[in-house]
Amino acid sequence: MKFLAIIVSLVLLAGCATGPRYDISHPSANHDSRVQFVVVHYTSASMERSLQLLTHGEVSSHYLIGDDKNATIFKLVDENLRAWHAGESEWQGRTWLNSSSIGIEIVNPGFKDTPTGRLWYPYSEAQVQSLIVLLKDINKRYAINPNNIIGHSDIAPLRKLDPGPLFPWKRLAAEGIGIWPNEQVVARQQAQFETQLPSISWYQAQLAHLGYATPQTGELDVATRHVIAAFQMHFRPSHFDGTPDAQTAALLQVLNQTK
Known part of the structure; x- marks a missing residue:
């Protein structure tokens, strides 16, 4: 009897060691990947x-x-x-x-x-x-x-x-990886922006809409110049000095329109 009691105790302990039992018959459709x-x-x-x-x-x-x-x-x-x-x-x-x-x-x-x-x-x-x-x-x-x-x-x-x-x-x-603007559309938009540049607030709002963490100060501060330079280095790598010029405005507008 003593030996049987030991066996029963071990079985019970083994059952506890397996952890909680889960009912998986109701999987939720409300999820996505961790990797975004x-x-x-x-x-x-x-x-x-x-x-x-x-x-x-x-x-x-x-x-x-x-x-x-x-x-x-x-x-x-x-x-x-x-x-x-x-x-x-x-x-x-x-x-x-x-x-x-x-x-x-x-x-x-x-x-x-x-x-x-x-x-x-x-x-x-x-x-x-x-x-x-x-x-x-x-x-x-x-x-x-x-x-x-x-x-x-x-x-x-x-x-x-x-x-x-x-x-x-x-x-x-x-190759179907990432984004790049239509260069002909950019050229047409650039010609329009050459006559009058948007405000700094416009650049800041467009950069933020695309994804960049951008100050919304309405001023061409140091942080905004850094963000513009990062954007230019990605989409206009030939010239990335952080200056909010007509081509940069055209690139932003085209990218956000096709986003």
Whole structure:
């Protein structure tokens, strides 16, 4: 009898150890993916140093694209987990995007300042091809809004410049990844804005509508210039000085009309 009591106790304990029982016969349709954004970065470091920082440092990303011949794609953090790549950030009113994004780092030195100006380093063709494959795979699983495939500089324009003006946003858009304005429509709009520029309040409102965290002061303050420069670097990488000119206005209007 004593032996039987021990067996019964063990069975009861085993039942308790399994945890609560759940009724899963009423699944809710009211949900979406944790992943709403993809944020692209450059590492400003060599591949060896990048791997070290992203695996044993204070930052991380879900993926790293190397600068080796094949542009190896390293998976560093499971997509269901939060990687530490965005920091203080905002896009379309969502803040601290680590919790809602996939981060992709690309091995690239970024830039160096020279006596004749700032020199930006290009991405290799292999890196671009690997990035396209990776982004298409991510998009297949999460159906990311094209407007939400963005750079670090888009979500943190006051403190970040990556992925820089040589990042191939236009080419990605041609592959069905991200957005790019119709250049002929932009040219027509630009001609209209050449006669009279919109107010600073208009630029600030348009930038905020597109997704940028922008002051709504009506003044061309330092923060607004940074946001305009980040927008220009993404959509007009040949010239990104933060000046609210006619072409910038045309780009904003066309992008927001087709958003």
